[in-house]
Amino acid sequence: MTKDSIITLSINEAGTPPQSTFLFHVMVDGEVVSSNQNLSPEDSKAVR
Structure with a gap:
């Protein structure tokens, strides 16, 4: 039986x-x- 991971x-x-x-x-x-990762302003705008 495999254990479920929590992400x-x-x-x-x-x-x-x-x-x-x-x-x-x-x-x-x-x-x-x-x-402490971040998206660029352009990528952040794209996911809004």
């Missing part, structure tokens, strides 16, 4: 438009796998 994605927005960006952290089973 946690934390997203915050920083800055002021039009230069605001999304910052994110990714954890798997409580272990940080990616921290």
